[in-house]
Amino acid sequence: MKNKKLPTIKEIAKQLNISVSTVSRALHDHPSIGLRTKSRVQELAKELGYEPNQTAIFFKQRRTFTIGVVLPYLIEDFFAGAISGIEEVVNASKYNVLIGQSNDDVEREKAIITAMKNQRVDGIIVSLSKHTKNLDHFTALERYDLPVVFFDRVPASNTYNKVAFDMPHGTHQAISFLMEKGHRRIGIINGPKEMKSSKERTDTYMQVLQKKRLKIDLSLVAYCDLTKEGTSLAMETLLALKHPPTAILAINDYVALDAIQYAKSKNLINNKDIFFVSYANLPISKYLENPPMASIEQYPKKQGEKAAEILLSMITHEGPDPLEPQNILIPGELVVHIR
Amino acid sequence: MKNKKLPTIKEIAKQLNISVSTVSRALHDHPSIGLRTKSRVQELAKELGYEPNQTAIFFKQRRTFTIGVVLPYLIEDFFAGAISGIEEVVNASKYNVLIGQSNDDVEREKAIITAMKNQRVDGIIVSLSKHTKNLDHFTALERYDLPVVFFDRVPASNTYNKVAFDMPHGTHQAISFLMEKGHRRIGIINGPKEMKSSKERTDTYMQVLQKKRLKIDLSLVAYCDLTKEGTSLAMETLLALKHPPTAILAINDYVALDAIQYAKSKNLINNKDIFFVSYANLPISKYLENPPMASIEQYPKKQGEKAAEILLSMITHEGPDPLEPQNILIPGELVVHIR
DNA sequence: AAAAAACAAACAAACGTTTGCGCTGAATTA
DNA sequence: TAATTCAGCGCAAACGTTTGTTTGTTTTTT
Numbered sequence: 001m002k003n004k005k006l007p008t009i010k011e012i013a014k015q016l017n018i019s020v021s022t023v024s025r026a027l028h029d030h031p032s033i034g035l036r037t038k039s040r041v042q043e044l045a046k047e048l049g050y051e052p053n054q055t056a057i058f059f060k061q062r063r064t065f066t067i068g069v070v071l072p073y074l075i076e077d078f079f080a081g082a083i084s085g086i087e088e089v090v091n092a093s094k095y096n097v098l099i100g101q102s103n104d105d106v107e108r109e110k111a112i113i114t115a116m117k118n119q120r121v122d123g124i125i126v127s128l129s130k131h132t133k134n135l136d137h138f139t140a141l142e143r144y145d146l147p148v149v150f151f152d153r154v155p156a157s158n159t160y161n162k163v164a165f166d167m168p169h170g171t172h173q174a175i176s177f178l179m180e181k182g183h184r185r186i187g188i189i190n191g192p193k194e195m196k197s198s199k200e201r202t203d204t205y206m207q208v209l210q211k212k213r214l215k216i217d218l219s220l221v222a223y224c225d226l227t228k229e230g231t232s233l234a235m236e237t238l239l240a241l242k243h244p245p246t247a248i249l250a251i252n253d254y255v256a257l258d259a260i261q262y263a264k265s266k267n268l269i270n271n272k273d274i275f276f277v278s279y280a281n282l283p284i285s286k287y288l289e290n291p292p293m294a295s296i297e298q299y300p301k302k303q304g305e306k307a308a309e310i311l312l313s314m315i316t317h318e319g320p321d322p323l324e325p326q327n328i329l330i331p332g333e334l335v336v337h338i339r
Numbered sequence: 340m341k342n343k344k345l346p347t348i349k350e351i352a353k354q355l356n357i358s359v360s361t362v363s364r365a366l367h368d369h370p371s372i373g374l375r376t377k378s379r380v381q382e383l384a385k386e387l388g389y390e391p392n393q394t395a396i397f398f399k400q401r402r403t404f405t406i407g408v409v410l411p412y413l414i415e416d417f418f419a420g421a422i423s424g425i426e427e428v429v430n431a432s433k434y435n436v437l438i439g440q441s442n443d444d445v446e447r448e449k450a451i452i453t454a455m456k457n458q459r460v461d462g463i464i465v466s467l468s469k470h471t472k473n474l475d476h477f478t479a480l481e482r483y484d485l486p487v488v489f490f491d492r493v494p495a496s497n498t499y500n501k502v503a504f505d506m507p508h509g510t511h512q513a514i515s516f517l518m519e520k521g522h523r524r525i526g527i528i529n530g531p532k533e534m535k536s537s538k539e540r541t542d543t544y545m546q547v548l549q550k551k552r553l554k555i556d557l558s559l560v561a562y563c564d565l566t567k568e569g570t571s572l573a574m575e576t577l578l579a580l581k582h583p584p585t586a587i588l589a590i591n592d593y594v595a596l597d598a599i600q601y602a603k604s605k606n607l608i609n610n611k612d613i614f615f616v617s618y619a620n621l622p623i624s625k626y627l628e629n630p631p632m633a634s635i636e637q638y639p640k641k642q643g644e645k646a647a648e649i650l651l652s653m654i655t656h657e658g659p660d661p662l663e664p665q666n667i668l669i670p671g672e673l674v675v676h677i678r
Numbered sequence: 679a680a681a682a683a684a685c686a687a688a689c690a691a692a693c694g695t696t697t698g699c700g701c702t703g704a705a706t707t708a
Numbered sequence: 709t710a711a712t713t714c715a716g717c718g719c720a721a722a723c724g725t726t727t728g729t730t731t732g733t734t735t736t737t738t
Contacts, residue, residue, distance in 0.1 A: 395724035
């Protein structure tokens with residue numbers, strides 16, 4: 001016996017012979033409604049099992065209490081962790097989370113952004129696809145006063161709000177660690193050149209070497225597309241050098257693991273003939289017999305939380321003057337697996 | 340120079356001196372609108388950068404093209420994979436995905452369901468929190484004609500639509516595999532006794548042994564709380580048996596890895612002194628020197644896809660007679676790592 | 679040439695809620 | 709007693725869109 005028509009504010013009004021505005025105000029505990037009326041309304045509402053139609057409210061209020069999150073792959077621990085942080089923060093303020101995976105595809109990223117804009121999300125949190133160069137689909141959002149916060153994979157321009165891993169700090173730690181272990185020829189496997197982190201990593205690398213008065217050899221810096229094949233190619237070029245590196249800094253643990261496999265296929269034993277340090281500190285490292293020597297924890301949840309906080313403050317912020325774009329750096333921590 | 344007011348259908352109508360209904364129909368390529376008018380409307384729409392206000396449409400159409408997904412933890416590979424499957428399927432039909440993590444907390448699960456219902460999602464996909472016994476918050480949804488599909492952690496009752504791993508089939512494979520390898524004393528590390536899968540696993544185990552006319556020794560069946568400590572305890576009891584198992588079937592790869600670590604601490608070498616088979620087939624297994632001998636792939640993405648397909652068909656399905664509740668079992672596949 | 683059919687566009691209601699304003703009657707004040 | 713206040717509630721517009729019905733105009737038919 002289904003009750004096809006859901007109870008509305010109108011229905012309550014009719015049954016009590018009062019106006020809808022009174023019902024609305026009564027349900028919101030508005031001061032100009034008499035106590036007697038209020039309780040009559042609230043009782044009937046409960047009795048009928050009334051629940052406000054959020055789509056109507058969203059429409060009327062011109063806000064949806066929903067924020068969009070766009071990221072490359074949900075399945076990567078880093079991003080899943082970031083989402084948890086985001087969800088926790090926004091839920092505390094009654095916001096919901098709409099998710100879109102770009103699969104590292106720029107076109108998909110654009111499509112998701114458009115859909116979210118039309119759905120009238122109140123704000124968007126983004127981690128860029130690995131090949132996003134053109135940011136037009138984000139600047140377009142300014143026209144709609146739609147706040148955006150980037151995290152982890154952030155654009156270079158600092159006209160945007162962003163939260164990211166403190167690459168100089170982390171990379172400095174990593175390279176210093178390797179140098180303390182005696183390494184002088186340290187290779188790098190970066191991501192694609194479009195990624196801001198690739199440049200940052202290289203820059204810090206050069207700074208550290210310069211400080212130590214070591215000569216810089218840019219042939220030690222390789223780029224890869226983050227796939228297993230790309231990693232193998234990068235390894236191939238690095239190992240083919242006249243003076244190959246004795247240690248390698250890899251963009252993340254996944255790449256490091258692929259690189260280690262490649263090295264093994266060339267009869268180079270990890271943590272003996274060659275050494276790796278990478279970023280992410282995946283939980284699985286604990287189970288590896290032969291993990292990267294060290295990995296830098298990037299605190300994904302903290303990044304997500306911070307991004308969500310900034311977004312919420314932008315959403316809440318009234319007034320014509322926009323808040324200054326924030327550029328938050330989350331310091332990582334070098335976790336040593338092999339001493 | 341911000342264009343605060345977004346262009347609406349009304350605006351277009353005013354500028355062209357025609358009615359809003361004509362504009363609406365023109366934008367939808369309605370046959371009763373003249374060619375000339377159509378193109379005038381469409382051109383102006385493009386020029387103004389008109390985008391339909393989805394909140395208004397949602398409200399008017401009484402559907403949101405959004406489906407809700409409720410699951411325990413996004414960070415678990417299995418669930419992240421399932422989401423990807425869900426997203427892929429529903430996106431192809433222009434649906435969006437609203438996510439809620441229950442964190443295995445029943446109250447949170449209820450709150451999420453209520454919020455999603457009020458948001459008027461068109462349907463919900465759920466993987467139950469591990470402590471959910473009472474299903475009232477789901478039966479309540481029938482009143483709203485809100486279709487629900489469960490996956491992975493499904494209720495026992497078959498009045499619901501559900502998609503789950505085929506436990507008997509998978510477990511049969513696993514045990515047969517171990518027996519072919521010559522093992523006769525096979526231990527089990529289950530999850531908590533409350534989990535439906537624990538019982539299913541044990542049942543199948545007994546059936547297989549019975550078929551092979553082997554005597555059943557229930558002291559070989561251990562339970563754990565899925566933590567590292569719980570796993571160690573389970574291992575301790577199993578190894579302390581008078582006739583300890585030569586192989587162990589573990590509820591999932593994480594538990595297997597903890598168990599392997601424990602065994603190692605007792606100087607039992609994995610894949611030599613003792614053997615493991617587990618469920619999940621985590622991608623990281625490829626990088627392990629010493630993985631479980633085999634693991635059962637549960638195809639999370641396929642489970643997600645199937646659940647999404649069923650949900651979409653329910654959403655699309657018109658008519659008073661509801662579709663028969665489906666109970667889909669997704670067969671797993673034993674992936675052998677060590678031969 | 680008149681009637682019928684076909685086309686093109688306008689009208690208006692509806693979806694459920696919020697909210698500024700106005701109205702009524704009773705209580706308070708002068 | 710008359711003027712003022714104010715508590716308590718109703719009216720109506722508005723948010724942007726869709727869609728059934730109606731109106732007016734042109735074309736076709738007989």
